[in-house]
Amino acid sequence: MEATYPTITVDLILDRFTTKDVLHGVLHSILFHRLFGTIKPTSFEVLDVTMPGVADPEMEQLVNEKVDAFWRGIEGGAKRGQILVTFSERKPKKSWFQVYMGEEDVPWEQWVINAELKQQRSDQERQNLHSTLAATLTKTIHTMLSHTSSERGRSAVPLITNAAGISPFPIQISVKVGDVEIG
Template sequence: MNNPSHTTITIDLVLDRHTTKEVLQAVLHAILFHRLFGLVKPQTFDILDVTMPGVSDPEMEQLVNEKVDAFWRAVEGGISKRGQITVTFLEKRPKKSWFQVYMGEEEVPWEQWVINAELRQPKSDRDRQQFLTTLAATLTKAVQTMLVHTSSEKGRTAVPLITNATGISPFPIRIAVSVGGVEVAY
């Protein structure tokens, strides 16, 4: 399962209670928008005057909402106010034994997006205003990172050959949530 050759892109976010769910949903949708290769119906998310692309697909929306809710519950109910949401794109490859005998398929990651999120509460209205300005700049930078990576030579060559064109994604997607270093089930 571990493939050291896959690319990892990290996005660091500092959030408050009022913006956490909305921002995480938008960031996850933006990643999926840039990495789904099927017929994608677009939508947009406007957060703090930053417009982020998204995917209008019931299955993807449910997956994103479940993962964001799991993150929120773990952060709200636990001691740690830091966590990660990891989006891993995988390809299915034939698995062979030592004697080149076909042993089924294995899922091998070709790209991973790590969203590090930390919850903080601004102390005053002035702090809150500065916090929101910084968060808007961080979201703008995150979208730029997505655009630059997915349109770069490295980002394009990371995508494996598409052999199955059915559905919204020809590749398996795994989204994992961990808070305080512990994986959270939804």
């Protein structure tokens, strides 16, 4: 079944020294652009790129757990992984006979972060990777801004009927390394 909601893909090539910081910054930036409650903004410096974030203990814990899960999967020897951030809305679930059967989460947008770990053999290779990664992060922030402010990005957001909390919508962040879901 093909997704009818927007899927935004971010491709990153990382090294062991920057993986956690980069993923932390990218996840926070996605949340910053898609949380609709009252948030306290913050920012992160990652490879001289300023990335927006959310100063909320619950979101910080969620991001740290998922970045750590990704790191544990990569430590196991895999070189590629994925972090999926799915925003959903709660809708009534009905059976065939229109009988109310509870609620279900229906996705309205998904962000896919494809991350690949590369080993550098020299300081020159590391510097080249870091400068390329900084440019990729800048492009990623631009993509986030373009998408969330575009007509398609704005129209994907369902009506906000619950103003309680930092997010009126369920957020699911899943980590896959080697096609196996972790954490």
